[in-house]
Amino acid sequence: MTTTGARTTTSYALLGLLAVRDWTTYELAKQVKRSLNWFWPRAERKLYDEPKRLVEQGLATATRERTGLRGRTVYRITPQGRATLAEWLSEPPAPRSIEFEGMVKVFFADAGSPDQLLATLGRIEDEANGRIAELAAMAAARPIPFPQRAHLSAIGLRLQYEQEKAVLSWARWARKQITQWNSTTDPGAWDSLRQLDELAGRQRRQ
Amino acid sequence: MTTTGARTTTSYALLGLLAVRDWTTYELAKQVKRSLNWFWPRAERKLYDEPKRLVEQGLATATRERTGLRGRTVYRITPQGRATLAEWLSEPPAPRSIEFEGMVKVFFADAGSPDQLLATLGRIEDEANGRIAELAAMAAARPIPFPQRAHLSAIGLRLQYEQEKAVLSWARWARKQITQWNSTTDPGAWDSLRQLDELAGRQRRQ
DNA sequence: TTCTCGATACTGCCCTCTGCAGTATCGACG
DNA sequence: CGTCGATACTGCAGAGGGCAGTATCGAGAA
Numbered sequence: 409m410t411t412t413g414a415r416t417t418t419s420y421a422l423l424g425l426l427a428v429r430d431w432t433t434y435e436l437a438k439q440v441k442r443s444l445n446w447f448w449p450r451a452e453r454k455l456y457d458e459p460k461r462l463v464e465q466g467l468a469t470a471t472r473e474r475t476g477l478r479g480r481t482v483y484r485i486t487p488q489g490r491a492t493l494a495e496w497l498s499e500p501p502a503p504r505s506i507e508f509e510g511m512v513k514v515f516f517a518d519a520g521s522p523d524q525l526l527a528t529l530g531r532i533e534d535e536a537n538g539r540i541a542e543l544a545a546m547a548a549a550r551p552i553p554f555p556q557r558a559h560l561s562a563i564g565l566r567l568q569y570e571q572e573k574a575v576l577s578w579a580r581w582a583r584k585q586i587t588q589w590n591s592t593t594d595p596g597a598w599d600s601l602r603q604l605d606e607l608a609g610r611q612r613r614q
Numbered sequence: 615m616t617t618t619g620a621r622t623t624t625s626y627a628l629l630g631l632l633a634v635r636d637w638t639t640y641e642l643a644k645q646v647k648r649s650l651n652w653f654w655p656r657a658e659r660k661l662y663d664e665p666k667r668l669v670e671q672g673l674a675t676a677t678r679e680r681t682g683l684r685g686r687t688v689y690r691i692t693p694q695g696r697a698t699l700a701e702w703l704s705e706p707p708a709p710r711s712i713e714f715e716g717m718v719k720v721f722f723a724d725a726g727s728p729d730q731l732l733a734t735l736g737r738i739e740d741e742a743n744g745r746i747a748e749l750a751a752m753a754a755a756r757p758i759p760f761p762q763r764a765h766l767s768a769i770g771l772r773l774q775y776e777q778e779k780a781v782l783s784w785a786r787w788a789r790k791q792i793t794q795w796n797s798t799t800d801p802g803a804w805d806s807l808r809q810l811d812e813l814a815g816r817q818r819r820q
Numbered sequence: 821t822t823c824t825c826g827a828t829a830c831t832g833c834c835c836t837c838t839g840c841a842g843t844a845t846c847g848a849c850g
Numbered sequence: 851c852g853t854c855g856a857t858a859c860t861g862c863a864g865a866g867g868g869c870a871g872t873a874t875c876g877a878g879a880a
Contacts, residue, residue, distance in 0.1 A: 417718060418836085424722035427724075432858080451838045453840090481859090497725060502713075502716075508711075510710065512627050515653070516699065519633050528707060560723060560724060564721050570784050582772075600765045604753045604771070684829065685874095
């Protein structure tokens with residue numbers, strides 16, 4: 409593999425995991441699914457390429473080991489890797505970005521039926537509920553996977569939890585509103601302007 | 615351009631906008647920035663390629679117009695496009711996905727200093743505050759850009775608003791917690807286990 | 821009248837990233 | 851001895867991002 413590009417956030421994310429302990433690529437892939445996946449999702453495929461770039465840049469070392477005929481690569485962070493990671497922490501983070509196909513379907517719901525809209529909102533609720541359960545299970549897991557990092561895990565889990573709660577309560581609220589509409593194109597007596605005013609923080613007289 | 619791939623969510627998202635009215639690619643790009651960008655962000659570059667694929671598939675038509683020497687392409691949805699969009703609304707949406715580099719920096723904060731962590735949280739707060747102001751401005755805008763779609767805008771804006779509020783209050787909470795820590799690696803008397811238990815919904819005795 | 825500058829209207833290029841298929845070994849269990 | 855899930859990867863095509871580059875239009879300034 410010839411590497412031309414510069415370091416990406418993905419590079420630093422993996423460097424961060426390597427700062428915790430050594431990993432094989434396979435382990436790294438599993439660990440990313442469990443932790444980083446919540447706020448920096450990357451396909452497993454990428455996690456096999458990226459560590460090689462870290463090695464090329466002197467931020468990590470690769471050690472080939474073998475179990476019988478089958479080889480594996482263990483990655484370890486270098487002092488330069490730790491320094492690079494620490495520097496990166498000072499840089500302003502890129503803006504948050506959300507991909508939410510369900511919301512696209514809600515936004516263009518006027519091209520379809522109320523049933524479709526309600527079904528989409530139901531699925532959004534289900535997903536949020538599932539994730540809340542997952543987060544609760546992670547918080548309840550004992551022993552704690554990396555006890556020396558429990559404080560950071562707690563901070564991170566809290567964010568995810570609040571996010572899911574926000575989506576869940578929004579979806580429930582939205583379902584209630586929509587049952588008041590005549591159709592997806594006609595909200596009937598439902599007062600859109602009033603809703604917008606409320607969001608704008610504006611007072612309106614009855 | 616030769617198109618081989620199938621339709622993506624981006625295809626349907628643009629189809630959704632075309633269901634509202636006709637657009638030139640340039641207008642489409644601007645409109646995506648204002649609306650879709652909140653929950654389906656795509657680079658402007660992509661928005662010049664995608665409509666061509668819609669035309670190839672018979673979901674839209676392209677009309678070349680000109681202002682003097684400068685040409686432009688106006689896209690219009692076809693009846694088949696409307697039907698395709700309506701069908702798509704029935705399919706289960708892809709899972710939500712968040713890219714949050716700031717959270718990566720928080721998660722690996724133990725590789726750096728408390729000041730770095732507090733600075734990152736400060737930037738996260740600033741970003742959330744900025745977006746909340748933007749959302750309020752959009753909700754306050756009069757006249758309403760597409761009045762016949764005000765109810766869907768109101769539903770969508772509410773979600774974004776709640777999301778930003780959740781991030782904002784989390785960041786403020788996190789800052790308070792962190793001031794109680796001895797360092798990024800040592801939370802001191804701050805009780806990580808208790809925090810995790812709370813998230814797990816578990817009761818714990820004092 | 822000419823010049824500048826922001827808005828309009830794109831294309832090319834290189835890189836990142838995804839998703840899926842494909843390949844192969846290891847170790848436990850039947 | 852065979853199967854099956856876990857381990858440990860690679861190749862490839864297509865989606866997507868970011869940035870530089872090109873060119874015209876129209877309004878206001880010099």
